Amino acid sequence: MLDSNVKGQLKAYFEKITQPVELAASLDDGAKSQEMQALLQDVASLSDKITFVRTDDDARKPSFAINRKGTDVGVRFAGLPMGHEFNSLILALLQVGGHPSKESAEVIEQVKALEGEYRFETYFSLSCQNCPDVVQALNLMSVLNPRIKHVAIDGALFQQEVESRKVMAVPSIFLNGEPFGQGRMGLEQILAKIDTGAAARDAEKIKAKDAFDVLVIGGGPAGSAAAIYAARKGIRTGVAAERFGGQVLDTMAIENFISVSHTEGPKLAAALEHHVKEYEVDVMNLQRAEKLIPAAAPGGLIEIQLANGASLKSKTVILSTGARWRQMGVPGEDEYRNKGVAYCPHCDGPLFKGKRVAVIGGGNSGVEAAIDLAGIVAEVTLIEFDSQLRADEVLQRKLRSLPNVRIITSGLTTEVHGDGTKVTGLSYKNRNTGEVHRVDLEGIFVQIGLVPNTEWLKGSVALSPRGEIEVDVRGQTSVPGVFAAGDATTVPYKQIIIAMGEGSKAALSAFDYLIRMVPAEAVAAA
Template sequence: MLDDTLKTQLQTYLGMLRQPIRLIASLDDSDTGSEMRQLLETIVSLSDKVSLDTTGNDRRKPSFVIARENETTGVRFAGLPLGHEFTSLVLALLWTGGHPPKVEQDVLDAIKALDGDFDFEVYMSLTCHNCPDVVQALSLMAIFNPKIKTVVIEGGAFQKEVTDREIMAVPMVFLNGNVFGSGRMSVEEIVAKLDTKSAERDAAKLNAKDPFDVLIVGGGPAGAAAAVYAARKGIRVGVAAERFGGQVNDTMAIENYISVLETDGPKFAAALEAQVRHYGVDIMNLQRAAKIIPAPASGGLAQVQMENGGTLSAKTVILSTGARWRNVNVPGEQEYKNKGVAYCPHCDGPLFKGKRTAVIGGGNSGIEAAIDLAGIVEHVTVIEFAEQLKADAVLVDKLRSLPNVTVHTNAQTTEITGDGSVVNGISYKDRATGAQHHIELEGVFVQIGLVPNTEFLKGTVDLTKFGEIVVDAKGHTNVPGVFAAGDCTTVPYKQIVIAAGEGAKAALSAFDHLIRTT
């Protein structure tokens, strides 16, 4: 089950256990049950601080609980936590065994202070790169607060549950039997959702902060690069971000960032944050900007108001709010979101195994999605508005070599249909003839580009009709002391490497502004 390299790594990690732990297994005679027994026996063989009890009788079989010695409750894994979730398993073992987690103390304090009965169930797939963050967050919460229970369920092993609960996107989280949320969530986001007074406390903390020399709004590659370049000038720098890493967190494979042969989005985002923290930058996560008030012409500070009511002040501001997936905006899209309408083929593709799906969009993202899905689903239909596919030739050639893919170009999606609960088809119009067509299917993946996150800036800085911030060659906006970088701007080619370069440029421009005006 685990190769020698993984066993060696796992043994090293288990050497960090500070107290004994128990693995309490509820097994069955299935292949997954046999594999689970083998996995658990391997773990036990690698540490004298881990014991195995196979007398468990949980309703979900096969599953196991990681518990402290003399206890019977803890994080439960139903199905095998391998693939992307192997790290989640290792962390749950370490945290239960007393190894301290790498989270801020105030986050741990907030977890411990939660009062109530919280019974979480999180459904994940082993190929989902968004799932580990949610799994690890809920595992941490269960380990540090006895009132919180967490069950991590691998959808492939419990397909009847997935079907009965109409789960068509992961991660999907239930709290006390009701849908709590879907998609990527950090532990801070989950705690904030449970703690109704957290926004008020966060606002007070923001209001109490001293002014920054450079305040960066947005924590993607552009914001991170700006923070590093600004901090290296020895000035006071802050980053207010809705989620550090931005859209990079939703990117599976990164193979074109110079000097990094291959990585994935979550790893890249974590590396960005680690480097920014290395320079002592004040990172304020889970902060969405609501309004920017530029500094008066006579001099003074700019202010950035946050949605939680807090306000930050700064001598200069760099806007790097990035972009988000564009919606197709047809009837049925919102109604069936996470009920057959999805945006991440890596995360949700396995849930459509053997089913019929469509991909809306013929650019690189859409064709890559179709190629990935073709290896999992029964059939993929690609619907592209333009007269020809816009993806790179190598991707188009690969797509056309696949036997279970159909491509419709010059086609306008008009509706995503459903039965009231889940998607059952897609309608499109042939733009050449006007003929209407309908395809019966179970899943639709939307891959049609990006929308800049700039709505809050209307009336403050110049925006294009597409919502992009107008910048010059040095990252200046039309407002003195306000700069912008990355996917939210008019700079062409929305790529990570370009965003990082533009962020560095904006930071240097902001510093030049400071030395000339203060």
């Protein structure tokens, strides 16, 4: 099951295990059960602290538990945790085996202090880059707190269960049998949902913070670069981010990041966060900015009001709030989001195996999505608003070579149809003839570009008609001391490497502003 190179690496990792671990499998006669048994026996052979036993005591087959012998500490996987979830398996083995987590002592104590009973179930797909964060966070919580239990379930392997619970997007989390959340969530986000006092405690901590020299709003590529460049100048730097990593977390393959031939969004986001934290940067994650108040006088402090009621103040601010997927804005889209309307083909594609889907958008993202989905689903209908596809020619050739893909140009999607619980089709208008057509299908993947996350800035800084922050060549906005960078700005070409460069430039501009700035008290005295 595992090749010799992987076995060698795992054997070295498993030397960190200090507590005896038992792999308890529930199997049947199917091929996946045979694969699971082979995997678990391979794993058990790599450490004298890991044993394999077949118990067949769980209703989900194939599944297995990773238990710390003699205790009630453990986690469970229903399905083979390969692909993106292989790291989740290794981490679970290490943590159940007594190897300490790298999470902060504060977060660990917060998990341990949770009261009540929590039975989590997470549905994942092996191609989902968002799922491991959820699986690993809940696994760690179940290791730290005996009142928390977690099972990670491969939705593609347990299709009947997925359909009965109406799971149409991954990761999907259930708590004590009821829907808890969908989409990427880290440990801190999960804690914030179940620990109702966490937001208030965070707000009190933030209120007590001194003013920053540079405050970065947003933790994507632009914000990370800005924070690093600012911190390297030796000035007091803070980052307030609603989700550190930003939209990069939702990006699968990255093949145009110069000097790195291939990486994936979550890996890059983790590297960005690690790099930022190598410096004395005050990182405040899960903090949503709601209002910017300019300095009352030149050289004064700029205020950022947060959703939790706290405020941050700084001599300069760098706005790097990024962008999000653009929605179609048609009837039915909101009603059936995560019930057939999806935005991540890599994450949710496997849930539509053998079904009919549409991809909305004929740019690179849309065509790549259609190509990927064509290998999973029964039929793909790609609908492009323009009279021709806008994707690179090499992608178009690949798309047209696929037998189960239908391409519609000059098509305007007008409505999403459903039966109250899931998508059943869509309607589109032929822009040349005005005729309206209906397409019966089970899934719709929207890939039509980005919208800047700038609604909260209206009336504070100058925005373009498209909602982008207007900046000059130095990244300066219309407000003195406020700079901006990345996908939220008017800078063309929304690319990771460009955002990093713009973030670095904004930090250098902010530093230059600081060293030339006349203190507010000096202005008042004059």
